Structure formats: structure tokens, C-alpha cells
Amino acid sequence: MNATSTSELMNTLGSQAKAASALMAKAGAATKVKALRELARLLRENVAPLQVENAKDLERARAAGLAEPMVDRLKLTPKVLETCAEGCEQLAAMPDIIGEIMGMKQQPSGIRVGQMRVPIGVFGMIYESRPNVTIEAASLSIKSGNACILRGGSEAIDSNRALAALVQQALVAAGLPADAVQLVPTTDRAAVGQLIAMPQYVDVIIPRGGKGLIERISAEAKVPVIKHLDGNCHTYVDDPCDIAMAVKVADNAKTQKYSPCNATESLLVARGVASEFLPKIGAVYAAKGVEMRGCPEALAILADVPGASTRPATEQDWAEEYLAPVVSVKIVDGVDEAIAHINRYSSHHTEAILTTDHIHAQRFLREVDSASVMVNASTRFADGFEYGLGAEIGISTDKFHARGPVGVEGLTSLKYVVLGEGEIRT
Amino acid sequence: MNATSTSELMNTLGSQAKAASALMAKAGAATKVKALRELARLLRENVAPLQVENAKDLERARAAGLAEPMVDRLKLTPKVLETCAEGCEQLAAMPDIIGEIMGMKQQPSGIRVGQMRVPIGVFGMIYESRPNVTIEAASLSIKSGNACILRGGSEAIDSNRALAALVQQALVAAGLPADAVQLVPTTDRAAVGQLIAMPQYVDVIIPRGGKGLIERISAEAKVPVIKHLDGNCHTYVDDPCDIAMAVKVADNAKTQKYSPCNATESLLVARGVASEFLPKIGAVYAAKGVEMRGCPEALAILADVPGASTRPATEQDWAEEYLAPVVSVKIVDGVDEAIAHINRYSSHHTEAILTTDHIHAQRFLREVDSASVMVNASTRFADGFEYGLGAEIGISTDKFHARGPVGVEGLTSLKYVVLGEGEIRT
Numbered sequence: 001m002n003a004t005s006t007s008e009l010m011n012t013l014g015s016q017a018k019a020a021s022a023l024m025a026k027a028g029a030a031t032k033v034k035a036l037r038e039l040a041r042l043l044r045e046n047v048a049p050l051q052v053e054n055a056k057d058l059e060r061a062r063a064a065g066l067a068e069p070m071v072d073r074l075k076l077t078p079k080v081l082e083t084c085a086e087g088c089e090q091l092a093a094m095p096d097i098i099g100e101i102m103g104m105k106q107q108p109s110g111i112r113v114g115q116m117r118v119p120i121g122v123f124g125m126i127y128e129s130r131p132n133v134t135i136e137a138a139s140l141s142i143k144s145g146n147a148c149i150l151r152g153g154s155e156a157i158d159s160n161r162a163l164a165a166l167v168q169q170a171l172v173a174a175g176l177p178a179d180a181v182q183l184v185p186t187t188d189r190a191a192v193g194q195l196i197a198m199p200q201y202v203d204v205i206i207p208r209g210g211k212g213l214i215e216r217i218s219a220e221a222k223v224p225v226i227k228h229l230d231g232n233c234h235t236y237v238d239d240p241c242d243i244a245m246a247v248k249v250a251d252n253a254k255t256q257k258y259s260p261c262n263a264t265e266s267l268l269v270a271r272g273v274a275s276e277f278l279p280k281i282g283a284v285y286a287a288k289g290v291e292m293r294g295c296p297e298a299l300a301i302l303a304d305v306p307g308a309s310t311r312p313a314t315e316q317d318w319a320e321e322y323l324a325p326v327v328s329v330k331i332v333d334g335v336d337e338a339i340a341h342i343n344r345y346s347s348h349h350t351e352a353i354l355t356t357d358h359i360h361a362q363r364f365l366r367e368v369d370s371a372s373v374m375v376n377a378s379t380r381f382a383d384g385f386e387y388g389l390g391a392e393i394g395i396s397t398d399k400f401h402a403r404g405p406v407g408v409e410g411l412t413s414l415k416y417v418v419l420g421e422g423e424i425r426t
Numbered sequence: 427m428n429a430t431s432t433s434e435l436m437n438t439l440g441s442q443a444k445a446a447s448a449l450m451a452k453a454g455a456a457t458k459v460k461a462l463r464e465l466a467r468l469l470r471e472n473v474a475p476l477q478v479e480n481a482k483d484l485e486r487a488r489a490a491g492l493a494e495p496m497v498d499r500l501k502l503t504p505k506v507l508e509t510c511a512e513g514c515e516q517l518a519a520m521p522d523i524i525g526e527i528m529g530m531k532q533q534p535s536g537i538r539v540g541q542m543r544v545p546i547g548v549f550g551m552i553y554e555s556r557p558n559v560t561i562e563a564a565s566l567s568i569k570s571g572n573a574c575i576l577r578g579g580s581e582a583i584d585s586n587r588a589l590a591a592l593v594q595q596a597l598v599a600a601g602l603p604a605d606a607v608q609l610v611p612t613t614d615r616a617a618v619g620q621l622i623a624m625p626q627y628v629d630v631i632i633p634r635g636g637k638g639l640i641e642r643i644s645a646e647a648k649v650p651v652i653k654h655l656d657g658n659c660h661t662y663v664d665d666p667c668d669i670a671m672a673v674k675v676a677d678n679a680k681t682q683k684y685s686p687c688n689a690t691e692s693l694l695v696a697r698g699v700a701s702e703f704l705p706k707i708g709a710v711y712a713a714k715g716v717e718m719r720g721c722p723e724a725l726a727i728l729a730d731v732p733g734a735s736t737r738p739a740t741e742q743d744w745a746e747e748y749l750a751p752v753v754s755v756k757i758v759d760g761v762d763e764a765i766a767h768i769n770r771y772s773s774h775h776t777e778a779i780l781t782t783d784h785i786h787a788q789r790f791l792r793e794v795d796s797a798s799v800m801v802n803a804s805t806r807f808a809d810g811f812e813y814g815l816g817a818e819i820g821i822s823t824d825k826f827h828a829r830g831p832v833g834v835e836g837l838t839s840l841k842y843v844v845l846g847e848g849e850i851r852t
């Protein structure tokens with residue numbers, strides 16, 4: 001596809017999305033529920049045909065020599081599709097927050113002023129690999145009354161086309177515009193450049209993928225971006241704390257899964273509990289093959305743990321998102337140093353304090369400058385499902401607009417509503 | 427000042443602001459109140475010295491041949507300073523919303539999840555002309571627990587320096603860091619380019635001034651911008667409506683003051699009430715010297731109004747922000763055409779419907795895509811004071827983050843708070 005035709009294509013998608021967004025914004029709650037339930041039904045009914053399309057992507061991926069774990073991420077198994085269908089039904093069952101009016105208060109002039117929750121308008125989503133993201137994004141877009149333009153990875157283009165066709169079928173069945181969810185049909189890379197530079201049509205861009213992709217999009221976008229950069233998450237073991245609980249939670253936060261962005265990458269330990277806590281967690285990590293990169297004081301204690309794989313932490317380690325069986329370990333004076341260290345090195349994603357001290361917990365919650373701050377819980381909980389958002393379109397590490405897991409609410413905006421009886425300004 | 431030293435200066439201001447923002451974020455409500463009250467006291471106590479500094483700006487402005495209305499906007503009269511002092515006291519008296527926790531709910535895993543309101547961090551404000559904006563921005567920054575870097579216009583540099591010195595004196599008196607409010611001390615234009623491109627220090631930029639300034643800053647900024655572009659506000663006179671009230675409100679919306687962004691620029695009139703309403707409002711506008719640029723149908727009715735200054739509206743008129751005694755007038759079929767016209771031509775600032783019909787009112791509120799939507803009230807009410815925000819730092823015509831008048835809340839962000847008792851993810 002040449003540059004002119006890609007540009008024309010994207011303009012067409014944009015203007016269609018904009019037109020559809022006006023209809024979506026005034027769609028009734030029941031209509032959106034109908035579309036979501038219909039989509040769930042279609043996903044279940046079309047497992048076989050979806051797998052036929054998916055097989056084309058899998059074949060192409062294997063022919064290109066993609067590693068098997070990467071091929072796995074592309075697979076639309078019956079289980080993956082059932083999870084997608086259930087996700088649609090869960091969203092359908094949630095209360096509709098569009099049109100909600102908050103804080104209506106009478107002012108001295110007599111007017112009453114409140115805020116109404118409305119959709120953002122049109123969002124563009126750019127993602128890689130897993131085709132089920134197509135359904136997650138589409139269903140959140142429908143529930144939130146937005147229109148969206150989806151740009152999946154070229155490796156999943158056949159699966160994404162088949163899924164997007166079902167989404168449009170569901171929209172039409174509910175009396176909603178098919179253009180409310182459009183997939184960019186070409187794998188031309190120029191389409192991304194166009195999508196992020198159409199402020200007349202697109203209100204926000206949501207990239208999901210590697211850090212490189214997100215940094216490039218943020219730098220070049222002409223519209224706001226909901227960014228999710230890295231997750232260098234910390235767990236701080238305070239003095240005083242419940243040592244047994246701290247071992248259990250620090251274990252889970254690091255080892256329950258290594259690849260998610262909410263896994264703990266750095267363990268801070270208050271000096272007062274280090275000699276009791278570190279040998280215990282060290283033994284757990286050693287048994288699971290987790291390498292520990294420590295400050296000299298931590299290494300001295302860990303030296304006595306049988307089978308522990310340790311090495312000195314460098315300055316770079318404190319800022320690193322490993323996404324692997326590696327953890328950095330630092331002994332700190334207490335809550336002050338822990339907060340200062342986190343605010344310096346963290347990527348502002350998710351941090352937890354394990355403590356029994358009320359004041360320390362309150363200070364940690366208030367002073368740690370991250371999207372999610374936790375007391376006595378595993379950082380692995382930081383996601384939209386666990387937070388009760390129904391689904392998430394991404395996790396924002398920005399402070400602007402949406403912070404942390406972004407669900408339906410993050411895709412909305414508040415406008416002021418003023419009700420009067422003929423008041424004038426004097 | 428050469429390029430290197432401006433760059434060094436801005437880096438220093440940035441890193442100082444960032445450091446101060448951490449202290450402001452944890453400052454107690456009483457401390458911030460103390461700083462605001464002290465600032466009010468200092469403003470009242472220093473009227474004479476402030477006027478000495480202000481006189482330098484006024485002299486320079488007159489020497490440069492600035493028009494007298496522009497010179498007027500620069501003036502720090504005792505009345506202007508008293509208004510500034512009262513503004514600080516009003517903010518001091520408002521509840522402190524920092525640290526507020528909302529929506530805390532237990533999830534199936536056992537963790538409780540809510541959101542805590544926290545300051546954004548550091549904002550940069552770029553403004554022109556009126557030096558009292560320095561106090562408005564500083565006081566909002568203090569109340570919201572942020573740090574800020576203020577860049578006023580070169581024409582007010584002496585006044586701004588004197589005001590900023592008082593702000594820092596008030597901060598220090600309350601035990602807060604002086605760097606929480608810093609004025610860019612140079613009038614070098616390169617400083618603006620630096621200020622909007624320091625994502626490591628500055629979280630958001632708020633420009634206040636002409637459309638050209640705001641468009642340039644939005645295009646070049648490397649951080650989010652809270653934009654206020656133009657205010658092409660509409661008043662729609664519905665069928666049915668209370669004609670006498672409609673005349674009163676449409677008069678006020680257009681003529682109470684011509685220069686504000688919330689003044690009505692375009693009047694839409696339902697055909698069913700046009701022959702009764704238009705001659706009445708036409709006579710009011712004619713008496714006040716307001717030129718009416720109408721569609722052919724409106725012009726035919728207005729032709730019978732004695733003394734009316736009319737001419738045909740061009741396509742450009744529908745999109746125009748006059749800020750002058752000019753109004754465009756269009757007859758429409760009813761609420762559908764009114765909504766469609768507004769969503770096409772409006773700048774998404776503020777629109778009002780004057781009606782007695784409940785369904786029409788509800789549809790207008792929901793479907794008009796603007797920052798403020800009103801029923802039976804003058805568009806002139808769209809501002810932070812009238813909305814009960816205590817003060818406003820600007821009016822956002824964007825949908826992202828803050829929409830409409832931006833007060834303390836618009837300068838905050840919500841982070842997730844998770845409280846557990848040792849829960850782990852399974």
C-alpha cells in the first residue's frame with residue numbers, strides 16, 4: 001500500500017470513528033449490554049472458524065522462526081476465546097457509568113453545578129502479539145461509549161481481522177454503528193504514524209507493548225498518550241513487621257510469575273529485621289533459583305544461605321526491570337530511606353510496604369509517588385481485574401488523566417453540567 | 427542571557443521545583459493554610475512597595491506605546507491587590523482535598539482497593555500581561571500541594587518579581603520550601619522553550635494567553651498541556667421556552683461583557699419561537715450596538731427591528747470567537763439541528779439551552795460535546811469562582827484529564843491505594 005492510499009485509509013477510518021463516536025455517546029446502557037452479550041455469543045459460536053484464521057498467523061509465525069513461547073501468545077485456543085467471551089459478559093453485567101452526574105451543588109448565584117461522566121470520544125490502540133487484546137479493547141470501548149481504531153501486530157493480522165468482524169457483527173445486531181470498532185486492515189507501518197497524528201479524529205492513543213514502541217509513540221504523537229512504561233516495583237519489609245507474612249508476600253510478589261510488570265524487582269529490608277527476615281526469604285528464593293543482587297550488608301547476611309545465587313548490586317540494578325528470576329536487595333535504615341529510595345529509582349508503577357506499624361503504613365501510602373501503593377499485599381495484585389474494574393485497557397505510569405490500571409472510567413471524561421432557572425451574571 | 431546559562435537556569439529551577447514538590451505533597455493542611463493566610467497579610471501590608479515596582483512596568487509599557495486598556499491590565503491597584511488577598515483567604519478556608527481516599531471497596535481476594543487524591547507534582551505556568559495571575563497560580567499551587575514554575579510576561583516582570591518574593595516569604599514563614607513557587611527571573615524567550623521540554627522535572631504545562639501562544643506551546647511541549655483555546659459559545663433558544671427569560675439570558679450571555687471567553691458568540695433560535703423571540707432580542711442588541719450576522723431567515727425577521735445593524739453570516743461566522751459586540755444568529759428546526767450545529771462549529775467551551783422541555787434539556791446536556799453544558803443559565807457563568815472551585819488556573823477545552831474550569835482538583839491526580847492483611851495472588 002503506498003503512502004497516499006494509507007493516508008486516505010487512515011483519514012477514512014478517522015472520520016468514520018468520529019461519526020460513530022457521537023452515536024456511541026448517546027447509546028443507551030441496554031443497547032451496549034446487548035452488543036457485549038452478542039459478542040460473547042458470537043465468540044463461542046465461532047471457535048472453529050476463528051481457529052482456521054488463527055492457524056494462518058501461527059503458520060506464518062513458525063515459518064518466520066518465531067520462538068515457541070511467542071507463537072503460544074498468538075494462539076486462540078477454545079480456553080482463550082471462552083475467557084474473552086466471559087470478559088464481555090462481565091463488562092455487560094457492570095453498572096453503566098456514562099451519564100452519571102456527580103457533585104451537583106447549588107452556588108450562591110442560584111445555579112446548580114455538577115459534573116457528568118461522558119466518553120472521551122475516539123481512542124486509538126496500538127498493540128502487539130496477543131489477538132485477544134482486540135476483544136478486550138473492543139469490549140471496553142463499547143461499554144465506555146467510545147469509538148476506537150485498533151492497530152494490532154502484523155503477526156496476528158488474520159486473527160484480528162476475524163475477531164474484529166465478529167465485533168462489528170455484534171455492534172450492528174444491537175443497532176450500533178459498525179464503525180464504532182475498526183481494525184486497521186493493513187500491516188503498513190506508516191498507518192501507525194498516521195493514527196497518532198490525527199487530533200481532528202482521535203482523542204487519545206493507548207500503546208501496549210515494549211518500552212521502545214511506547215517511547216517512540218509518545219515522542220511522535222500529536223494527541224495525548226496513556227503510557228505504560230516499565231514496572232520496577234518494590235516491596236519494602238518494614239521494622240516492625242510480621243516476618244512469616246512478609247516472607248509469604250515477598251515470595252509471591254517476586255516468584256508467582258516473573259514476566260508481569262507488577263512483579264517485584266527490588267526488595268528493601270529494614271535493618272532491624274534484616275538478620276531475621278533475609279535468611280528466610282533468601283532460602284525461598286534460592287530454592288526457586290532467583291538470583292539476588294544485593295548491597296554489601298545484604299550480601300553478608302545472604303552468604304550463609306545454602307545454595308543462594310548472589311552477586312553485588314550495581315547502581316543500574318536499583319533501576320532495573322528484570323522480568324526474570326532476579327531480584328535486587330537493599331538494607332535500609334527504615335521507612336524514610338525506603339520511601340526516598342523508591343521515589344528515586346522506581347518507575348512509579350506499584351510499591352508495597354509490609355508492616356505492622358500504622359504510622360509507617362500511612363506515610364508510605366501518602367509519600368510514595370507511584371500509581372499503586374500497597375500495605376501488606378503482593379504487588380502482583382496491581383491490575384484491573386483484581387481492582388474490580390472489570391477489565392483493563394492498560395496500566396498508566398503517568399499522573400495525567402488516568403493513573404494505574406485503566407478500565408472503563410479511564411476512558412471517560414467529566415463535563416460540567418449547569419442547571420438554572422434563568423439566572424444571569426451580574 | 428546566553429543559551430547555556432538560560433538552559434542551566436531552567437534546569438536549576440526544575441530540579442529545585444521537583445525537590446520542593448516532595449515536601450509540598452506531604453505538607454499538612456494547616457501548614458498550607460498558614461502560608462496562604464500569611465500571603466494575604468503580606469499582600470495587604472505591601473501595597474505601597476508593590477506599587478513602586480508596578481510603576482516600573484507601567485512606565486515601560488507607556489514608553490513602548492502600549493494602548494491604555496493594555497496598560498490598565500498591568501496595574502496593581504489597591505483593589506486588585508485586595509482581591510488577590512481575598513482569593514488567598516478563600517482558598518485557605520476551603521477543605522483540603524489532598525490525601526482524600528475514595529471508593530475503598532473489598533475485592534474477592536480480600537484486598538481493599540480505593541483511590542487517594544495526590545498533587546500532580548510540578549506544573550509550569552506561562553501567562554501574559556496581568557501580574558495578579560502570579561498570585562492566583564501561586565495560591566492554587568500551594569493549596570493543591572504542588573510546586574510550580576511561573577513564567578509571566580516580560581511587560582510585568584518587575585511586578586511579578588515583587589509578588590513572587592512575597593509568595594516565597596509566606597512559604598518560608600509557614601515552614602514550606604521557598605522553591606515551591608519560583609518565578610522565571612529572566613525575560614529571555616528561550617526559557618519558555620526549556621520550561622515546556624523538561625519532563626524529568628515538570629509534569630504539566632498550563633498556558634494562559636492568546637490562541638497563538640497556546641497553539642505554539644501545545645505543538646512544542648514534551649509534557650501534557652492543559653489547553654484553553656477559543657470560546658465560541660452558543661446559546662440555543664428552544665421551542666418551547668419562556669420567551670421573557672430567554673431574552674434576559676441571551677442578553678446577559680452576549681452583552682454583560684464582550685471580552686470573556688464564556689460570552690455567547692452565536693445564537694441559535696428554534697423556528698417555532700423565532701418570530702416572537704428574534705424581534706425582542708434584536709431590539710435589545712440594537713439598543714446596545716451589537717451587530718447581528720444572520721442566516722437569511724433570521725435577517726428577514728430582524729429587518730423589521732428599528733436601528734438593528736445586520737449583515738449576512740458567512741460560513742466563517744459560525745466558527746468565529748468575536749470577543750466583541752457581534753453575534754451570529756441562525757434559525758434551526760429544533761434541538762436536533764441545534765446540537766448538530768453546535769457539535770460542528772463550537773470550540774467545545776460552553777453552550778446553553780433555554781427551554782421548558784425536559785426531554786430537550788436532557789438531550790442537550792448529554793449530547794452536546796462541550797466542557798460546560800447549561801440549561802436556562804447564562805454562558806457567562808462558566809468559570810471557577812461561579813462553579814464553587816474557589817479559584818481557577820484556567821479553563822480547559824480539552825477532554826483529557828481536566829475539562830472546563832480547572833481549580834485545585836484539576837491540579838491533582840488519583841493513585842490507587844491497596845490495603846491487605848498479607849494477601850497473595852494465586
